[in-house]
Amino acid sequence: MTVSIIRFGGSNCDRDAARALAHLDIDAEIVWHEDGLPAETSGIVLPGGFSYGDYLRAGAMAARSPIMDEIREAAADGVPVLGVCNGAQVGCESGLTEGAFTTNESARFQCEHVYLRVERDDTPWTAAYDEGDVLEIPIAHGEGRYEVDDDRLEELESEGRVLFRYCDEDGELTEDANPNGSKHSVAGVLGERDSVAVLMPHPERVTLPDVGGTDGQGVLRGLESA
Ligand SMILES: NC(=O)CC[C@H](N)C(=O)O
Numbered sequence: 356m357t358v359s360i361i362r363f364g365g366s367n368c369d370r371d372a373a374r375a376l377a378h379l380d381i382d383a384e385i386v387w388h389e390d391g392l393p394a395e396t397s398g399i400v401l402p403g404g405f406s407y408g409d410y411l412r413a414g415a416m417a418a419r420s421p422i423m424d425e426i427r428e429a430a431a432d433g434v435p436v437l438g439v440c441n442g443a444q445v446g447c448e449s450g451l452t453e454g455a456f457t458t459n460e461s462a463r464f465q466c467e468h469v470y471l472r473v474e475r476d477d478t479p480w481t482a483a484y485d486e487g488d489v490l491e492i493p494i495a496h497g498e499g500r501y502e503v504d505d506d507r508l509e510e511l512e513s514e515g516r517v518l519f520r521y522c523d524e525d526g527e528l529t530e531d532a533n534p535n536g537s538k539h540s541v542a543g544v545l546g547e548r549d550s551v552a553v554l555m556p557h558p559e560r561v562t563l564p565d566v567g568g569t570d571g572q573g574v575l576r577g578l579e580s581a
Pocket residue numbers: 368402403404405406409413439440441442464495496497498499
């Protein structure tokens with residue numbers, strides 16, 4: 356059983372994800388999107404990057420690759436799917452998760468460390484943490500501002516589908532701690548099933564102890580949950 360890391364033209368965090376998963380002894384391979392989803396896929400990573408140069412809207416074109424039909428089917432069958440950064444944008448653009456990641460309030464590309472609050476600890480992605488835990492994790496995006504209709508956000512919140520929110524070091528949701536103006540500080544959401552999750556910050560960049568922390572390891576462990 357192998358995790359498939361889907362590479363689109365312009366993906367650039369696929370190898371980071373592969374290195375991070377190898378460090379956790381999770382078997383993974385990079386799959387070119389035109390080659391289709393391997394039958395033995397036990398988990399799926401939609402990695403970060405600039406698929407199709409972020410033209411149109413970040414993730415919008417990759418979301419229309421035929422492999423996304425296979426990924427939606429696999430997700431419906433319970434195969435864990437994790438979208439990171441550009442992969443989170445692909446997740447929303449393809450309907451795997453709700454809402455959209457839009458241009459940062461600053462209108463700039465932002466590359467910095469932020470804090471994330473774990474909103475639920477009973478999902479595959481957060482089983483390694485406790486609710487309310489604060490993770491330090493990097494962001495690197497120009498279009499990370501989470502947007503969804505107010506009514507729908509209220510429903511997503513009451514359904515427990517907000518997985519991570521931007522917070523300060525103490526877990527407080529402040530305007531200053533919200534790096535991109537995301538609605539209700541949302542940084543990551545679940546899909547229809549808890550086995551599908553997307554987030555803008557990069558857990559694979561805080562998995563190898565030598566490159567700046569290990570707070571992201573637990574998120575990647577969710578891929579083992581199939
Ligand atoms: N690191 C990334 O995946 C970048 C995401 C996307 N290209 C953006 O700038 O919003």
